[in-house]
Amino acid sequence: MINSEIKQVMADENQNESIQKMIFSEGLVLESGQKLSHLEIAYQTYGKLSTTKDNAILICHALTGDQYVASVNPLSKKSGWWSRMVGPDLPIDTNKYFIICSNVLGSCMGTTGPRSMRLDQQTMGYWGVDFPTITIGDMVNAQKLLIDHFQINQLFAVIGGSMGGMQALQWAVSYPDRVYAVIPIATSSFHSAQNIAFNEVGRQAIFSDPDWRNGNYWRYGVIPSRGLAVARMMAHITYLSEDALNRKFGRRLQETMMGSSSLILGEMFQVESYLHYQGSNFVRRFDANSYVTITRAMDWFDLSQNYNGDLVKAFSHVQSRFCVISFSSDWLFPTSRSRAIVKALNRVGANVSFVEIVSDKGHDAFLLDEPDLDLVISGFLAGIKRQRQLKNNAS
Amino acid sequence: MRLDQRCIVNMIKKKSTILDIGCGDGTLIDYLCCYHQCDARGIELDMSCVTQAVSKGLSVIQGNADYDLKNYPTAGFDYVVLSRTLQAVNHPREVLQQMLRIGQYAIVSFPNFGHWTLRLQLLFKGHMPMTNVWGTCWYETPNIHPCTLTDFVSLCKKEGYHISQWMAIDDHGEGEKAPWRRSIRLANFFGEQALFLLTK
Numbered sequence: 001m002i003n004s005e006i007k008q009v010m011a012d013e014n015q016n017e018s019i020q021k022m023i024f025s026e027g028l029v030l031e032s033g034q035k036l037s038h039l040e041i042a043y044q045t046y047g048k049l050s051t052t053k054d055n056a057i058l059i060c061h062a063l064t065g066d067q068y069v070a071s072v073n074p075l076s077k078k079s080g081w082w083s084r085m086v087g088p089d090l091p092i093d094t095n096k097y098f099i100i101c102s103n104v105l106g107s108c109m110g111t112t113g114p115r116s117m118r119l120d121q122q123t124m125g126y127w128g129v130d131f132p133t134i135t136i137g138d139m140v141n142a143q144k145l146l147i148d149h150f151q152i153n154q155l156f157a158v159i160g161g162s163m164g165g166m167q168a169l170q171w172a173v174s175y176p177d178r179v180y181a182v183i184p185i186a187t188s189s190f191h192s193a194q195n196i197a198f199n200e201v202g203r204q205a206i207f208s209d210p211d212w213r214n215g216n217y218w219r220y221g222v223i224p225s226r227g228l229a230v231a232r233m234m235a236h237i238t239y240l241s242e243d244a245l246n247r248k249f250g251r252r253l254q255e256t257m258m259g260s261s262s263l264i265l266g267e268m269f270q271v272e273s274y275l276h277y278q279g280s281n282f283v284r285r286f287d288a289n290s291y292v293t294i295t296r297a298m299d300w301f302d303l304s305q306n307y308n309g310d311l312v313k314a315f316s317h318v319q320s321r322f323c324v325i326s327f328s329s330d331w332l333f334p335t336s337r338s339r340a341i342v343k344a345l346n347r348v349g350a351n352v353s354f355v356e357i358v359s360d361k362g363h364d365a366f367l368l369d370e371p372d373l374d375l376v377i378s379g380f381l382a383g384i385k386r387q388r389q390l391k392n393n394a395s
Numbered sequence: 396m397r398l399d400q401r402c403i404v405n406m407i408k409k410k411s412t413i414l415d416i417g418c419g420d421g422t423l424i425d426y427l428c429c430y431h432q433c434d435a436r437g438i439e440l441d442m443s444c445v446t447q448a449v450s451k452g453l454s455v456i457q458g459n460a461d462y463d464l465k466n467y468p469t470a471g472f473d474y475v476v477l478s479r480t481l482q483a484v485n486h487p488r489e490v491l492q493q494m495l496r497i498g499q500y501a502i503v504s505f506p507n508f509g510h511w512t513l514r515l516q517l518l519f520k521g522h523m524p525m526t527n528v529w530g531t532c533w534y535e536t537p538n539i540h541p542c543t544l545t546d547f548v549s550l551c552k553k554e555g556y557h558i559s560q561w562m563a564i565d566d567h568g569e570g571e572k573a574p575w576r577r578s579i580r581l582a583n584f585f586g587e588q589a590l591f592l593l594t595k
Contacts (some may be wrong), residue, residue, distance in 0.1 A: 289474030355457060387428060
């Protein structure tokens with residue numbers, strides 16, 4: 001019976017044949033020492049790669065993002081998560097640049113992760129909880145295979161917000177000569193105790209769902225939807241600022257609650273209904289094991305870990321130009337974290353720009369309408385492109 | 396570009412590295428990058444100026460001359476520029492020390508408080524002088540450390556800095572006069588702006 005359900009889920013998966021994928025049969029050795037014997041990377045590209053292959057920009061998505069940065073996600077039918085930023089004549093202009101966005105390792109939108117079939121065993125099934133522990137470094141190493149496949153010697157830029165920013169920073173440290181410029185947005189060089197704590201609450205919510213079944217929910221044809229929704233709801237609060245929530249919802253009540261006598265159960269305030277909506281939407285598109293795997297990878301993230309806790313040493317070999325961007329109301333990865341990155345980069349004499357954008361939209365501001373962000377990104381890209389040309393002409 | 400900035404450009408060798416403290420919207424470093432093949436970077440306190448500068452692709456960070464210079468490596472730059480900012484920092488002496496730690500040369504320009512118009516205003520009106528350059532009331536001016544040209548020369552002597560070049564610059568609202576250097580005493584009386592190139 002269980003097997004037939006697996007086949008059903010597999011059939012669902014097969015509907016996603018339209019997903020663009022690259023298969024690396026040589027696999028990937030993880031930082032933990034474990035080896036993934038088979039690696040698939042789902043990705044999307046936009047624009048045209050120049051003949052000299054010098055106009056490629058890698059965009060790294062955040063925790064629950066996907067490769068559909070500027071096109072409709074075929075599953076959710078939602079438009080690209082950064083379609084206001086990436087496209088023709090937009091700040092990251094697809095008329096000028098070749099944009100690559102790949103689904104991160106461990107995720108569930110086509111790239112190998114807990115939701116992928118395990119090919120190294122006789123029995124058919126998903127990786128599930130057996131999927132190895134991965135790191136942000138592993139995600140970057142997987143992306144590098146894809147970049148190698150495109151035979152791109154040097155990416156013009158790596159851009160990412162939040163966990164995407166962690167990958168961008170990791171790129172600059174791991175492959176200094178392969179990235180001309182790095183734009184880490186609303187991010188940090190490490191996950192703090194508070195960041196880990198929030199992630200842990202989310203994971204515990206998932207684990208406490210009866211449908212979690214020790215991570216083997218997929219064998220039973222169920223998903224820990226309540227736990228996953230609670231995890232998402234809580235995380236979502238950390239993505240917004242108090243002001244943004246107040247502006248959006250204030251203390252407004254649900255219309256259905258007006259005059260109702262039962263005020264303890266059910267949705268009372270509009271903000272509750274908003275969170276419920278966010279939660280229920282999320283469980284339809286995201287795998288619980290992937291959520292656990294990726295939040296763990298974020299928790300492990302500390303750029304200075306291999307350098308005796310010294311971020312300056314971690315940056316000692318960087319060659320890229322940096323444009324560090326933070327938002328004034330982001331309390332998940334506050335400006336002080338970006339300043340710490342800038343400080344360490346200054347100490348090694350790296351070429352760095354830094355802006356804090358005044359916004360009351362919290363951490364999520366990087367995904368939202370922030371004209372100054374558009375200006376900074378488009379201007380920075382145009383400026384460094386011009387300077388690179390000048391430099392090339394001079395040499 | 397302002398006249399003092401053009402004079403600064405003339406002091407800087409091509410293809411050198413520059414840190415411009417209080418770089419505003421980055422006009423000077425933009426010019427140095429584009430036309431002098433320099434690697435020029437900036438620090439600016441005002442975030443809207445920083446946004447403008449970064450939007451031009453310049454390496455500018457939001458920061459404070461008083462606190463953030465310590466993060467730069469020793470001898471990391473050929474020139475460190477502080478134009479029209481010295482009078483506004485909290486600790487001018489320490490900022491100068493940092494500049495000559497970070498850079499081989501320090502280029503400093505500041506409005507001369509010893510200019511005759513300011514002296515006359517104080518003498519005859521008995522008020523804190525107000526001119527184009529010193530355009531804000533004493534209670535709201537950001538220029539908390541005004542000094543005269545000779546004051547600055549004394550400080551350099553005291554700190555053991557070598558003055559490789561200096562000039563007095565007048566720039567009025569309209570029509571700019573060329574920089575000039577005669578005696579320091581004359582410059583202290585007639586020079587609106589002072590510009591110095593220092594080494595240790």
